[in-house]
Amino acid sequence: MTLKIYGIGASRAARPIWTALELGVPFELIATPYAGGATRTPEFLAINPNGHIPALIDERPEGTVTVWESMACTLYIARAHGKADGQSITPANAREEAETLRWSFWTVTELESDALTVLMHRMAMPEDQRKPELAERAESRLKVPLAVLDKHLQAQSAKGEAYLAANRFTVADVCVASVASWIRPAAALLAQYPAVSRWMPLCLERPAQAQARAMK
Ligand SMILES: N[C@@H](CCC(=O)N[C@@H](CS)C(=O)NCC(=O)O)C(=O)O
The missing domain is CATH 1.20.1050.10 (Glutathione S-transferase Yfyf (Class Pi); Chain A, domain 2)
Known part of the structure; x- marks a missing residue:
């Protein structure tokens, strides 16, 4: 799977997850709760040094894309994975x-x-x-x-x-x-x-x- 979303649904990660589901974009949810230390591991801090969910990693032909900030993740998924066809949730104009x-x-x-x-x-x-x-x-x-x-x-x-x-x-x-x-x-x-x-x-x-x- 090229798109990995870090977070859990009961958090701001719901925003990019909701977007991916609306678009029918396949993604892997890497379960990362905000409580209990998962956002403070060296592995997670290497993805989002702010130590917050959501974050995403998208493997693309042009290279690895890392995004954090829930609104940025959400808008990125719509732009990079949606069709600007006036039917989907992606802005069309x-x-x-x-x-x-x-x-x-x-x-x-x-x-x-x-x-x-x-x-x-x-x-x-x-x-x-x-x-x-x-x-x-x-x-x-x-x-x-x-x-x-x-x-x-x-x-x-x-x-x-x-x-x-x-x-x-x-x-x-x-x-x-x-x-x-x-x-x-x-x-x-x-x-x-x-x-x-x-x-x-x-x-x-x-x-x-x-x-x-x-x-x-
Ligand atoms: N402005 C950030 C805020 C992210 C944020 O605060 N996420 C919370 C969960 S909803 C979190 O990761 N809290 C755990 C922590 O800060 O350690 C965004 O919209 O992504």
């Missing part, structure tokens, strides 16, 4: 490419940190370690990017396009929905954004998403 880039960068800069705080302090951490006040502050800040996302999705809908970059699900939706999903524990907040609330299940209920999350 400059407009779709631009939408994909801007929403992916936006997600990691404007959304991810506060979304993670909501996930951790509303759901993921043991109850006695959660700090509701941190979640409340994150939810308050998230009103700004959620309004931006909602307005964009409303404009897309007015054009007859149900997704972020086109009238089909693309890798832009993988990148944004995989992070926006962390805000789901703040249901009352999300309910204030009807376009986001309509779009999220369209993305998150895709079979490849659940399949990716379950991979170990």
Whole structure:
């Protein structure tokens, strides 16, 4: 297999795994949990010196490609392994490419940190370690990017396009929905954004998403 993805589905590695599954790209998942030291071995640090999952290695005619950073891995798989045919999740033209880039960068800069705080302090951490006040502050800040996302999705809908970059699900939706999903524990907040609330299940209920999350 030329493409190896390091990580587990219950982590940010779900993003590139989801993308590969959507595209039907064969890959080998090298099970690398984020807890327990697997990301600190000399072998793994030689692949990603940051010590984080996901990472990927792709053996190609032009040489070995190593990618880390989940969004970079995700966009790389769509670009290098998908067909820009207007059918697959790969951006098919400059407009779709631009939408994909801007929403992916936006997600990691404007959304991810506060979304993670909501996930951790509303759901993921043991109850006695959660700090509701941190979640409340994150939810308050998230009103700004959620309004931006909602307005964009409303404009897309007015054009007859149900997704972020086109009238089909693309890798832009993988990148944004995989992070926006962390805000789901703040249901009352999300309910204030009807376009986001309509779009999220369209993305998150895709079979490849659940399949990716379950991979170990
Ligand atoms: N910005 C990085 C963050 C990666 C990250 O923090 N991954 C977590 C798992 S979701 C991890 O590897 N944690 C283990 C560690 O840092 O030791 C990305 O998007 O890939």
